[in-house]
Amino acid sequence: MHCGMCLPTCPTYDATKRERNSPRGRISLMRAIADGTLDVTAEFADEMSYCLGCLACQTACPAGVNYSMLFETARGDIERQHAHRGAARAFWRWLTLDVLFSKPRTLRMTGRLMGFYQRSGVEAFVRRAGLTRLLPGTLRRLEPQAPRMARAFSNQLIARREVPRGETRYRVAVLTGCIQDLVFPDINRDTVDVLLANGCAVDTPATQPCCGSIHAHNGLLERAGDQARRLIDLVPPDTYDAIITNAGGCGSHLRHYSDLLGDDPQYRDAARTWDAKLRDVHEWLVEIGSRAPGAAPFDRAISLTYHDSCHLVHGQKVSAQPRALLRQLPGVTVVELMESTWCCGSAGVYALTQPDQAGALLRRKVGHIDATGAQLVATANPGCHLQIARGLGDAGLRIDVAHPISLLASAYRREGDGQARR
Amino acid sequence: MRSLSAPIVEALVSIVGSHAVLTRAEDLVPYSFDGTATLNERPSAVVFPQTTEQVVRCVQLAATHGTPIVTRGSGTGLSGGSVPTPGCVVLCLTQMDAILAVDPRNLTLRAQPGAITQRIDDAAARHGLFYPPDPGSLRISTIGGNVAENSGGLRGLKYGVTRDYVMALEVVLADGRLVRLGSSCVKDVAGYSLKDLFIGSEGTLGVITEVLLKLVPRPAARRTMLALFDRIEDAADTVSAIVAARIIPCTLEFLDRVTAGCVEDYAHVGLPTDCAAVLLMETDGHPAAVADEASQMESIARAHRARDVRTARDDAEALQLAGARRNAFAALARRRPTTILEDVTVPRSELAGMVTFIAETAAAEALQIGTFGHMGDGNLHPTFLTDERNQDEMRRVHRALDAIVKKTLELGGTITGEHGIGLGKKPWLRQQMGDASFELMKQVKQALDPHRLLNPGKIFD
Numbered sequence: 001m002h003c004g005m006c007l008p009t010c011p012t013y014d015a016t017k018r019e020r021n022s023p024r025g026r027i028s029l030m031r032a033i034a035d036g037t038l039d040v041t042a043e044f045a046d047e048m049s050y051c052l053g054c055l056a057c058q059t060a061c062p063a064g065v066n067y068s069m070l071f072e073t074a075r076g077d078i079e080r081q082h083a084h085r086g087a088a089r090a091f092w093r094w095l096t097l098d099v100l101f102s103k104p105r106t107l108r109m110t111g112r113l114m115g116f117y118q119r120s121g122v123e124a125f126v127r128r129a130g131l132t133r134l135l136p137g138t139l140r141r142l143e144p145q146a147p148r149m150a151r152a153f154s155n156q157l158i159a160r161r162e163v164p165r166g167e168t169r170y171r172v173a174v175l176t177g178c179i180q181d182l183v184f185p186d187i188n189r190d191t192v193d194v195l196l197a198n199g200c201a202v203d204t205p206a207t208q209p210c211c212g213s214i215h216a217h218n219g220l221l222e223r224a225g226d227q228a229r230r231l232i233d234l235v236p237p238d239t240y241d242a243i244i245t246n247a248g249g250c251g252s253h254l255r256h257y258s259d260l261l262g263d264d265p266q267y268r269d270a271a272r273t274w275d276a277k278l279r280d281v282h283e284w285l286v287e288i289g290s291r292a293p294g295a296a297p298f299d300r301a302i303s304l305t306y307h308d309s310c311h312l313v314h315g316q317k318v319s320a321q322p323r324a325l326l327r328q329l330p331g332v333t334v335v336e337l338m339e340s341t342w343c344c345g346s347a348g349v350y351a352l353t354q355p356d357q358a359g360a361l362l363r364r365k366v367g368h369i370d371a372t373g374a375q376l377v378a379t380a381n382p383g384c385h386l387q388i389a390r391g392l393g394d395a396g397l398r399i400d401v402a403h404p405i406s407l408l409a410s411a412y413r414r415e416g417d418g419q420a421r422r
Numbered sequence: 423m424r425s426l427s428a429p430i431v432e433a434l435v436s437i438v439g440s441h442a443v444l445t446r447a448e449d450l451v452p453y454s455f456d457g458t459a460t461l462n463e464r465p466s467a468v469v470f471p472q473t474t475e476q477v478v479r480c481v482q483l484a485a486t487h488g489t490p491i492v493t494r495g496s497g498t499g500l501s502g503g504s505v506p507t508p509g510c511v512v513l514c515l516t517q518m519d520a521i522l523a524v525d526p527r528n529l530t531l532r533a534q535p536g537a538i539t540q541r542i543d544d545a546a547a548r549h550g551l552f553y554p555p556d557p558g559s560l561r562i563s564t565i566g567g568n569v570a571e572n573s574g575g576l577r578g579l580k581y582g583v584t585r586d587y588v589m590a591l592e593v594v595l596a597d598g599r600l601v602r603l604g605s606s607c608v609k610d611v612a613g614y615s616l617k618d619l620f621i622g623s624e625g626t627l628g629v630i631t632e633v634l635l636k637l638v639p640r641p642a643a644r645r646t647m648l649a650l651f652d653r654i655e656d657a658a659d660t661v662s663a664i665v666a667a668r669i670i671p672c673t674l675e676f677l678d679r680v681t682a683g684c685v686e687d688y689a690h691v692g693l694p695t696d697c698a699a700v701l702l703m704e705t706d707g708h709p710a711a712v713a714d715e716a717s718q719m720e721s722i723a724r725a726h727r728a729r730d731v732r733t734a735r736d737d738a739e740a741l742q743l744a745g746a747r748r749n750a751f752a753a754l755a756r757r758r759p760t761t762i763l764e765d766v767t768v769p770r771s772e773l774a775g776m777v778t779f780i781a782e783t784a785a786a787e788a789l790q791i792g793t794f795g796h797m798g799d800g801n802l803h804p805t806f807l808t809d810e811r812n813q814d815e816m817r818r819v820h821r822a823l824d825a826i827v828k829k830t831l832e833l834g835g836t837i838t839g840e841h842g843i844g845l846g847k848k849p850w851l852r853q854q855m856g857d858a859s860f861e862l863m864k865q866v867k868q869a870l871d872p873h874r875l876l877n878p879g880k881i882f883d
Contacts, residue, residue, distance in 0.1 A: 001755035003457045004498040007562045008538075017470075017516050018449070019497070025452030032451045043448040062688045063755035 001065070002028070006057035011343050011361055012050055020047055023057035023067055030074050045083040048074050050357070052350055053217060054343040055252070055314035068252075068315065069259065075219030096349075097220055101178060101210040102227070108153055108207075111182040115149030145351065147183045147386050154181045154188040155206040162192060162202045169199035170241040170288065175231075175254070177247045178210050179382040187382075190409035191246045191281055197412045198290045205234050211245075213253030216260070217348055224253075225260045229267055232257070237274040246281045246405060248381035249348070252315025254278050280312060281405055282321040282380065293411035296331025303333040305374040306404070307365070307388060308341045309381030322380055322404045329411055337377070338368045346387035362391040369399060376400045378407060426466040426511070430487055434469055434511070437479045442470040442517075453512050456497040456504045457559070459760055460810050461845055465492065465506035470517045474592065474600065474631040480513060481629060481875075482598035490878050493625040495536060495564030499571060500751070500763055501844030503624045507879050513629060515566055521545045522632075530589060530606055531635045535566025542635065551637040554581035554672075557840070558748040566630045572622030574840030576744060579798035580672040580706075581638075583840065585621045592632035593620055596871040606634055619866070624842050625877040627870045641706035644672075645716040646740035648732045649701040649723040650694050654678065654781070657699035658774035660726040661797045664703075665770060667722060669715050673704035674798030675747050680807075681794040684753040689746035691739075697729060701797065702747055704740070750794045751805060758790065758807040762819060765847075766830040767801040767839030779829050780804045787818040801839035827853075843881045851882060 006023040007013050013022035020029065026047060032038035051071065058067045078084060100107045117123050126132060132143050154176040172195060176188045192202050212227030235243060245251040255278040261271040279287070306323055313319040319341070326334050345351060345361030365388060369377050377392075379385055380403055389401045426445065434443045444450060445467050454464045471477045484491045493513045494504035506512055519536035526549045533542060539560040543553040556575035557563055563573070569591070574583045590604030603617035604610065620628055651657045661674050677685065677693070677700045686693040693700060701723065705715040720731045734740040755761045768776045777793065780802070784791040795802035804826065806819050827837055827850050837843075837850045852860045864882060867874075 001459070001752055001761060002455055003752040004496055004559060004562050005749060005752055007496060018444075019452035020449055022452070028452045028454065029448060038447055038451055041448065043446060047448060062685075062749035062752035064688065064753075 001063040003062070005062055006060045009056040009060040011052060011054065011056070012357065015357060015360065021050060023061075026051060026074075027065070027067070027070060030070055033077070040077055040081045040083045042083055044074075045078045048078060049353055052310070052343050052345075052347040054310035054347060056310065056341065056343070059314045059317070059341075072216050072219065072221060075217070076221050077219075079219040093218065097215055097218060097223065101214050102223065104178075104207050104209050107178060107210075108182070111149045111153065114146065115151065118146075118148055145390065147179070149182055150185045152185060154185040154204065157185050157189045158192050158204045160204060160206060162196060162204075164196045164199050164201060167199060168201045170201070171203070171239070172200045172242045172244050172284070173203045173205070173235045173240050175211065175235070175243065175245045175250065176204060176208055177245070177250050177382070178214075179386075180247050180250075181208075184382055184385065184403070187246060187403045187406055190403065190406045191244065193409045194281070194285065194290075194405050194412065195244065198285060198288060200288075203235075203240070208234060211250050211254050212260070213250050214348065216253055221260065225264070228257045228260050228271065229264075232267060232270050232274055237270060237277045240277060242279045242284050243274065243277050244279055244281050244284055246380065246403065248280070248309030248312030248315070248318075249383055251278070251280045251318075252311035255316065280316055280318045280321070280380075282325055283316075283318050286321040286324055290325070292328040293330065293408060293415060295411050295414040297329055297407040297410040297414070298331065301331040301333070302375045303335050303373065304376040304378055304407075305335045305337040305369060305372040306340060307337055307344065307369070307377055307379040307384060309379055309384045310341075310343050310347070312380055313341050322378070325408055326378060326404055329407060332407070335372045335374050337372055339364070344384050344387050344391070346381075346383035348383060351387060358387075362387060363395075366391040366395050366397070370395070370397055374399065376402055378402055378404045380404055426489070430483070430489060431467065433483050434467065434480065437483065438469055438471055438476050442472070444468040453494075453497070453514070454506060456494070456499045456502065458500055458502040458505065458844070458846055459762055461502040461505045463506045463508060465510050465512045468512040468514055470514050472517055474594070477513065477515075477594050477629055477631050478598050478600055480511075481594050481596065484511060484875055485597055485873070488873065488875070490875055491629070492877050493566075493570070493629050495567035496538075496559070496562045498559035498563045499567065499844065500765070500841040501571075501838065501846040503571060503842050503844035503877070503880055504567070505845060507877070515629075515631075516564060518631070519564070524549055524551070524637075525606075526551065528606055529637045531637055533565055533633055533635065535564060535569075535630050535633065537565045539563045539565055539568055546637045547640060549637075550640050552640040553587065553635060553637055555584045555587060556748075558751060560748070565633055565635070569621055569630055569633055570623060570625050571842045572840070574796070574799070574801065576675055576704075576747065576796065577672045578796055578801070578840075579674055580670045585618070587636045588617060588621055588633060589636050590634035591617045591620055591630055593628040593630055595628050596873065596875050600631075601628075604634065622842065624844060624880050626867060626880055627876065629876070641672075643709040643712040644704060644706040644737070644740060645712050646702070646704045646734040646743055647716065647720065648693070648734075648743065649703060649720075649728045650697040650730045650732075651699040651701070651726075651728055652697055653727070654699045654777050655774050656727045657701050658777055658797065660701060660723050660728065661773065662770060663722045663726060664719055665798070667718060669705070669718060671703055671705040671715065671719060671798065673702060673744070674796070675702040675794070676700070676797035676802075677702070677747065677750060677794040678792060680757070680790070680792035681750050681754060681805075684756045684792065685746050685750050687756055688749060688753045689742070691742050691746045693746065702743060704744070747794075751803065754792045754805050754807060757792075758809055760806075760808050760810040762806040762808060762823075763841075764804045764806075764823065764826065765801070765838045765841040766804070766826060766835060767799065768830055768833045768835035770798070770800045772833040772835065773797060773800050773802075776800075776802060776829065776833060776835070780826060783822050783825050787822045789815070789818055789822055791822075796839075799839065800835070845880060848882060
């Protein structure tokens with residue numbers, strides 16, 4: 001099937017109007033390679049890097065083509081055949097995929113060092129002295145975009161087991177993520193608080209391996225399988241009513257473990273149970289009929305808008321639930337965002353590998369956010385969160401970014417204050 | 423694949439610029455097909471002209487070197503009309519996509535051929551006007567492609583097809599001459615209506631570089647309903663009865679059980695999947711007329727044993743239902759690897775018989791067919807859900823196709839209502855037209871494109 005219904009939803013096709021930059025075109029290249037009429041070339045590798053992997057095409061596809069799987073398989077082929085060029089690229093892949101995102105303790109240690117670098121004044125000195133000019137190109141681009149590391153990570157904010165004050169209705173586990181853990185551990189704390197407020201006993205293992213999303217996305221499917229096994233061992237799905245994720249990018253990968261481990265007789269069944277229990281936090285809250293907060297999240301009434309993380313709306317088909325939770329908030333007016341399901345350009349490491357296209361998408365997104373007149377934009381993925389915050393800052397706009405669950409947590413916390421009660 | 427000689431590539435680059443000429447394999451593979459199943463041919467180059475002047479020069483260059491040209495828009499055609507011919511240059515007009523003017527006093531809209539159909543209606547809507555033709559692919563199809571294929575859509579019953587909205591065309595002929603055909607006058611009988619020759623000519627007679635379209639006032643109200651039936655014949659009889667009651671609704675769309683199931687899998691709009699036929703009925707116009715027609719249509723459906731008739735709550739739900747229906751063809755691809763779509767059309771009075779015949783043929787050949795279509799227009803899309811790798815099954819598909827075409831022609835119908843002949847329907851065209859009119863058509867082609875440069879091998883050999 002190649003009807004072309006995906007074309008108008010593809011941000012890269014929209015930018016160039018060229019078929020090869022569209023889902024239909026990319027699939028035709030994959031098919032030509034499978035049929036033996038085209039080789040896995042550097043051009044093909046470039047094309048697959050140009051794809052955001054936003055999966056808007058998957059929502060649009062009437063025929064139900066699983067682009068996500070085709071995309072990851074193609075990136076895998078590219079890696080196996082070494083179609084990508086450059087030693088620098090190999091080094092960065094090794095550092096991120098083999099070291100940082102495979103060893104959670106090393107990742108946290110690196111996060112701690114970076115936090116020290118950022119706060120101690122060393123960073124300020126380096127920048128003042130112009131020493132960043134000495135960095136190689138990729139790192140020079142990366143340096144100002146590096147997110148601010150949190151002072152305390154999730155394991156310092158959340159106990160391994162926390163139980164609600166009243167009756168325990170459900171037993172759940174919370175996955176803390178990698179970037180979420182280093183940069184936004186407060187969102188993990190908020191997630192646990194909101195779950196507690198809704199009768200969930202929450203287990204949060206202190207040191208969690210990466211879910212493998214970044215490995216799968218970059219063509220390392222075997223490594224992704226290993227990460228999945230580690231996480232299943234750590235969080236046995238049989239034990240819980242639900243396994244909760246609050247990051248759109250992770251969730252989209254996390255709910256397809258049976259695709260990765262389908263051929264592994266030892267883990268096949270656990271992976272199936274895992275997939276059945278995996279829930280995005282908004283999805284879970286709506287499913288269990290979460291309690292509407294009795295207080296507003298802020299002192300003053302505000303208007304806010306919502307940006308759909310690609311992997312939440314397209315990858316997980318979760319878009320009504322976050323909106324429903326936001327509409328429950330007292331003192332909050334929700335304004336719809338034009339093109340809310342259009343990628344913001346963050347897309348994992350895309351902002352680093354394809355800075356021009358990422359920048360264009362970010363400016364488009366910021367323009368739409370500005371047009372809503374909202375004081376805050378809610379979004380549920382750390383990549384989008386960082387990207388949009390940077391875009392708003394660059395544009396000189398004073399609009400905050402927050403995870404919907406943080407707003408909900410804030411509203412619950414303020415219930416006791418007696419103020420802003422309704 | 424034949425590659426183009428270096429001087430021709432250089433000449434193309436000198437006309438449109440190097441960024442607008444593609445010759446690498448990775449760029450060409452994605453232009454080897456359109457929306458039609460199983461047809462594939464790699465072009466030798468793809469060119470993106472930005473102006474009419476550039477189109478003229480590209481055609482002149484191709485004429486000088488005898489290089490065939492296949493013009494294309496977004497490549498959503500369903501008969502292979504824009505599939506490349508061997509060795510051709512694809513002239514892709516998607517970058518000539520400006521909507522040049524909306525004239526509310528004359529109720530017209532002028533656009534370049536690459537303008538997206540949906541955008542044309544959006545532009546009209548900003549002036550309270552309406553461009554009714556709505557092919558299934560309207561979110562991405564181009565107006566140039568619509569005109570070249572004379573596309574239909576869901577609103578054909580009341581509003582007609584693309585041809586009914588084309589007032590004038592600018593066309594580049596095979597020898598590079600530029601002609602303007604038609605005018606912005608409501609009445610115009612000066613000479614032959616040459617513009618009509620190019621509408622539906624599938625890119626075989628000229629390259630359309632500008633269109634002038636007729637707009638109509640946007641209807642003030644609309645009501646969308648779903649009627650559910652346990653027998654397909656009851657749905658067909660309902661359609662006949664509505665028309666006999668002198669009601670012309672804007673849409674009377676039919677989906678059989680298989681199609682409704684696939685569409686529901688995709689769109690989750692609440693289509694029932696357990697009844698033999700679903701009729702999507704829509705009436706639009708003055709609010710009072712809409713209310714009256716809707717209630718009459720509902721009673722007629724109930725009188726013909728409709729199990730239930732539901733009305734869309736609001737505009738959003740109505741749009742959702744119509745949008746889901748537009749994706750019926752692609753949604754059918756959920757069941758099997760290959761979907762072969764037919765476009766047979768019969769006089770409305772013969773519809774019930776045709777629907778029954780299709781079901782019997784599928785059963786006799788042990789094939790899976792999903793049927794949907796514009797029941798109000800007598801235009802059906804029986805779609806074979808099959809697998810092109812299974813040779814035995816494909817033989818049965820072709821036998822069934824032959825039988826369906828034969829029956830269509832017996833009933834006074836046509837092999838294609840809105841998709842065109844392209845490559846897919848070529849084998850049956852002479853049979854339908856008869857020798858004399860088939861030869862007449864070839865004479866027209868001979869007169870306008872004697873060297874067979876424009877989309878050769880389409881419609882006929």
